[in-house]
Amino acid sequence: MPATGSAQAEAWQIMLDVFLRQRSRFVALAQEFGLAPAQAIALKHLDPETGTPMSELARSLGCDNSNVTGIADRLEGAGLVERRPSPTDRRVKTLVLTAKGAEIRAAHQRRITAAPPEFQALSDADAAALLEILHQVVSPRGDPLA
Amino acid sequence: MPATGSAQAEAWQIMLDVFLRQRSRFVALAQEFGLAPAQAIALKHLDPETGTPMSELARSLGCDNSNVTGIADRLEGAGLVERRPSPTDRRVKTLVLTAKGAEIRAAHQRRITAAPPEFQALSDADAAALLEILHQVVSPRGDPLA
DNA sequence: TATTGTTATACTCTATAACTATA
DNA sequence: TATAGTTATAGAGTATAACAATA
Numbered sequence: 504m505p506a507t508g509s510a511q512a513e514a515w516q517i518m519l520d521v522f523l524r525q526r527s528r529f530v531a532l533a534q535e536f537g538l539a540p541a542q543a544i545a546l547k548h549l550d551p552e553t554g555t556p557m558s559e560l561a562r563s564l565g566c567d568n569s570n571v572t573g574i575a576d577r578l579e580g581a582g583l584v585e586r587r588p589s590p591t592d593r594r595v596k597t598l599v600l601t602a603k604g605a606e607i608r609a610a611h612q613r614r615i616t617a618a619p620p621e622f623q624a625l626s627d628a629d630a631a632a633l634l635e636i637l638h639q640v641v642s643p644r645g646d647p648l649a
Numbered sequence: 650m651p652a653t654g655s656a657q658a659e660a661w662q663i664m665l666d667v668f669l670r671q672r673s674r675f676v677a678l679a680q681e682f683g684l685a686p687a688q689a690i691a692l693k694h695l696d697p698e699t700g701t702p703m704s705e706l707a708r709s710l711g712c713d714n715s716n717v718t719g720i721a722d723r724l725e726g727a728g729l730v731e732r733r734p735s736p737t738d739r740r741v742k743t744l745v746l747t748a749k750g751a752e753i754r755a756a757h758q759r760r761i762t763a764a765p766p767e768f769q770a771l772s773d774a775d776a777a778a779l780l781e782i783l784h785q786v787v788s789p790r791g792d793p794l795a
Numbered sequence: 796t797a798t799t800g801t802t803a804t805a806c807t808c809t810a811t812a813a814c815t816a817t818a
Numbered sequence: 819t820a821t822a823g824t825t826a827t828a829g830a831g832t833a834t835a836a837c838a839a840t841a
Contacts, residue, residue, distance in 0.1 A: 510776035511771050513776075514764070515768045525668065541832090557799075557800065565673035567833060569802080570832055572801060593841085594799040594800070594839065594840045595800085621787070622661045622786060625660075627655075630657040630659075633656075633782045636771065639770075676832095687808060702822080713810055713811080714824085715810075716809055718823065718824060719808075738817080738818075739816075741821095742822080
């Protein structure tokens with residue numbers, strides 16, 4: 504069923520289609536690293552330098568604090584993160600990547616950010632044009648699509 | 650951290666970013682219709698004309714048959730689908746949308762396919778160019794990104 | 796009073812394995 | 819033998835509500 508309406512709407516609908524088709528790929532890739540999908544997303548949101556307070560992670564993930572407790576439990580159980588008390592606020596626990604966690608996070612990021620063949624097949628000119636247009640949609644700074 | 654490497658890879662990485670940002674939107678939208686995320690995706694995959702055999706739905710969703718049993722239970726409990734025996738194979742049950750299910754499916758599709766403001770803001774020329782390039786990535790026929 | 800993290804509870808999604816009824 | 823759907827079981831994600839410690 505072809506998208507009807509403006510070119511803007513049609514483009515969006517194709518993007519939606521791409522999302523949907525990538526879903527199973529994302530799940531399978533996370534699994535390759537022994538991660539459940541939410542765990543992979545959580546790892547991605549952890550600051551590799553400073554670590555990230557649990558409540559901040561909850562906000563990044565758009566979920567409840569109580570949910571993060573369980574995700575952190577499992578990541579900690581797998582030896583990928585560590586709960587560290589905040590020096591400035593004794594209520595806060597900061598999730599910090601272990602060496603193993605940092606390694607897995609980086610490897611997963613490398614794999615997931617590698618362009619699929621269909622993107623690699625674009626001509627340089629098309630890729631450059633695509634990049635420029637996407638930059639308008641997701642402006643480098645600011646709150647794109649938020 | 651800016652994407653490094655080819656324009657192809659950079660474009661892909663921006664697409665990934667858009668996916669991630671849409672996640673919570675998708676969940677919230679499904680919830681507006683009283684649907685869990687997987688239920689919304691299942692509804693989308695049901696053929697509104699003929700209905701869809703449960704095992705075919707399992708393949709579309711990339712999950713096990715046993716999983717579809719539960720999803721179908723809940724959709725049926727909500728009065729959105731009906732299990733109907735196949736006339737040609739007595740092992741098969743076809744999931745058919747009820748009137749209410751068809752309505753909710755259509756309304757949800759209308760909402761989710763509406764382009765976000767950032768896409769609507771593209772110039773007609775940019776939108777047309779984007780559309781053309783995306784068509785190369787997801788070719789109208791064939792197995793894009795599969 | 797408000798926030799952080801936890802616990803308890805409940806529901807959904809998911810897979811595996813065992814089962815049935817068909818084919 | 820193989821497939822379609824179910825059931826049982828288990829683990830993961832999610833939210834709400836209640837709680838202790840801290841701000």
